[in-house]
Every structure is written in structure tokens, then in C-alpha cells.
Amino acid sequence: MLVKTFGSAVYGVNATTITVEVNIGTGAKFFLVGLPDNAVKESQQRIDAALKNNGYRIPGKRIVINMAPADIRKEGSAYDLTMAIGILAASEQIKADTIEQYIIMGELSLDGGLQPIKGALPIAIQAKAEGFKGFILPKQNAREAAIVSDLDVYGVENIKEVIDFFNGDVQLEKTIVNTREEFYAKLNHTEFDFADVKGQENIKRALEIAAAGGHNVILIGPPGAGKTMLAKRLPTILPPLTLQESLETTKIHSVVGKMGKNASLITIRPFRAPHHTISDVALVGGGQFPQPGEISLAHNGVLFLDELPEFKRTVLEVMRQPLEDRTITISRAKFSVEYPASFMLVASMNPCPCGYYNHPEKDCVCGPGVVQKYLNKVSGPLLDRIDLHVEVTPVAFSELTKERVSEKSEKVRERVIAARNIQEKRFEKNKDVYCNAQINPKMLQQICKINEAGQQLLKTAMERLGLSARAYDRILKVARTIADLDSSENIKTEHLAEAIQFRSLDRDGWAG
Secondary structure, eight states: OEEEEEEEEEETTEEEEEEEEEEEESSSOEEEESSBOHHHHTHHHHHHHHHHTTTOOOOSSEEEEEEESTTSOBOSSTTHHHHHHHHHHHTTSSOOSSGGGEEEOOEEOTTSBEEOOSOHHHHHHHHHHTTOSEEEEEGGGHHHHTTSTTSEEEEESBHHHHHHHHHTSOOOOBOOOOHHHHHHHSTTOOSOOGGGSOSOHHHHHHHHHHHHHTOOEEEEOOTTSSHHHHHHTGGGTSOOOOHHHHHHHHHHHHHHTOSOTTOOOOOSOOEEOOOTTOOHHHHHEETTTTEEOHHHHTTTSEEEESSGGGSOHHHHHTTHHHHHHSEEEEEOSSOEEEEEOOOEEEEEEOSSSSSOTTOSSSOOOOOTTHHHHHHTTSOHHHHTTOOEEEEOOOOOHHHHTOOOOOOOHHHHHHHHHHHHHHHHHHTTTOTTOOSGGGOOHHHHHHHSOBOHHHHHHHHHHHHHHTOOTHHHHHHHHHHHHHHHHTTOSSBOHHHHHHHHTTBGGGSTTTTO
């Protein structure tokens, strides 16, 4: 007897429905075809044990299982349940009347228990798009899939529950998630707050500007000055995720299997902080069977690179294209996948190997030329994509012991949202531009106009401070953001003056 069951394969951040055809005839062998990998091929032993331990069996006949389309490689152990139900239906051990209405996915334990799968959300989205009635999957992934409306999602713990469901002996309980209620209930739950940081008001101001304009930022200062502490609090002042952004971010984390048990929507902007020993593939994505990298996991959030010069140069250079295009394409001989990568880059570094160059109290012990050599580990093209260079100085004892409560992230976020709303109206006719950091050279002259006094100030600054030509555009973009925070239609000289101070690494002689 021939029976069809349906599973799904995830490529990039989208799913493709896989038809599992099970045919049982005369003979005595088990054939699994359709380009399965080793994990799929090993399913026979898991299915055999799981069925025996639940009072069923694989029939001793010729079983042919085809996974169509046959030209797409099938990976992982999530097809165990799909094939097991197909075998039972084809051997008439269970009723097959309604099986074709469901996507069935899950990895089987030897006792018939189900282990969680990856990519439950994109699979559910595709199942709804193709008109399936429901989705049967492990209970740990049920809330994640139930985000999709108008699809019956059943979370199960054991294959026996699925068998009884198709036989009509029990009714499985639907998993229901009110997506909007879930989203808004957790929208403002944050672990960190700017109020935790003593002093450093000028650094907080720089991060507020970065958040308001979507600017990349680098923090330069000695050990213990608070660079990491400040960076971790940046997501708390960014505008809250929209529901669409939340779904995009959740899809990526679902594909990688980083959602956690019983998780549904990601409602807080991601903050990813990979170690400096990371490989270029782990950062941008890829591998033999491509997976999203850290830059995609930071989509709609913050990618924090601590100790920037310690990262391998090849790792840093592969980020240049995603920083501009906000997507990353992984190409292979037979296919290519595209992952979103719209993130804010926040980097931190010591000014020199010993960490105390330009320190107000401690002396730097680095030899001549060592500081410049250390800074040269970070290439000019990468620094060109970082708008704000912020010097972080140690916090004085008097600041640490002050009783005064610092401004909360909530208040700063209100100003950031107001500035982003101004930018949203400004760029409503520009499809791929959402914030000031994305202004292209063609738009710059129109959007970042400055008066004669501003021109003179900028000219003087570039001559006296020895600012590079690349600093000019960056200063104008940052000044535009400062003006937006000030609710000013025009860029004033004070806005330019504040923007100029954020180009430390462009100054001649900064590194001695």
C-alpha cells in the first residue's frame, strides 16, 4: 500500500514541503531514497525501537520510502515521526484518512518520546501558505509554531499520542498563542538599564545618538572604563521591535535552534557578543550545510565585538559587505541562500596593547609606533563604516559614590523613538532607507544641508584636527541625527560641533 505523509526542510530562513512516500510490497528489504543524509538514514533503527516499545512494529516486508523532491538534500533527524507514521499507515496499523492534511515532524527517542526540532516557525508559515489543516510536532516547539494563526498546532510528547489521534481514540489539545498579546506583554522586559551606569554621561549621549540614527559605534578606552557595561545597555534604548521585526528575528533563531523550550516570539532586540576567536564562517554564516551566523542572529539588534583588534583580520573584513547591504548571501555550487543581517555594530577596544594610552593617571608602557600598529589591525574600510568614535575615560571615585540616580533607559528611549519617527517620515518614499546611517551620498547634499557658518566650522575642524575626507560624510550624518534629537529642521553649528568630536580615530596624531 502507498501512503504519503508530509514533512518540511528549511533552506535559508524559508521552508520547503517534503513529501514522504511510503510503499510496502512483497520482499524483505528497507530502502530510503531521496538524497537523505546520515542522520536521516539512521532513522530506521530509531523508528524500529520506538514502535516496538509502544506495541507496534515495522512490517517484515519490502519498504520503499521516497523523500520528494529527490534533488534536495534532506538533513537531520526531524523526519523520524513523518516516516514512522507513514510506515504505520502503509501497513494499515493505523487509519490513513486524514494524514495528508498535516505536516508531521519530530525526532524519535527509542521509547517513542519526541525531541525538539529546528525551524518550527518557518515550517508552520509554509504549512499555512500551502493550505495544510495542522502541524504535529514536539511539545517543546509547539508555542513557537502556534504564532502562526489559522493553523492547528498540536504539541505531542510521544508517538503513541499521534497514533491514537489518527485512529480517532483521543483528541489532541491545540496549542493557542495570542501573538499580539504575547508580543505586547513582553515588549519592554529588559534585564539592563542605563540607570545602572554611574557617570559616563558623555558616553551615554553618544550611544543615544547612535541609537537614534542607527549609527555604528566604536568605544575606545582603558580596561575597566565601562565599555562592555554600556554596550550591553544599548538595546534598552533602541526603539521596540515591531511585530514584523519580531517575526523576522524569531524565524532566524528558530532555524538555528536557539529558541529554547516553550518559547514563542522574540520581543527584545537581540544582543550578540561573539568571542574574538570566532571564525569568519561562524560570524557571517555558511558551512557545508549553510546556517545563519552571528550577524544574522543579531538581525534587528546589536552585534557587539569586544576587543576589536584581537579579531582575525579576515573575520572583520567579511563584515564589510553585510554592513552596507544588510543581507548576506551564502553561495554554493548547487544553490545559494540569503540571510538578513540588518544590525547595529558596536565595537570596543583598548587604545594600545597595554591599554593605558591617553589614560589620565596611568602611563602607557608601549614602545614607539606600537599604538599605531595596534590600531592598524582594524582596516580603514571597516572604520569607514563606523560613524561614531567615542573615547571612554575611567569613572572618577566621586562619580561612583554619588547618590544621584542616573536617567533610566525608558526616558532615553522616548527621545530615540521621537527622532526615529522624524526619520521615518523623511524616508517614507525611499524603499531601502530607514534611518540617517543609511543615507547615501546622493541624498546627503539634500538632507544634510548646512549654512555658511556650519561650512566654515567644518572646514576649520578638518584643517586643524587633520580629519580625513571620509570623516566629512559621517559628520554630516551624525549632525543630522543630533538635529533630529533636538527636533530641529536644520543642522545648526552646535549640532556640527558635537558631531565633530566623534571622529577620534580620524585625527592626525591621535595615536602619537
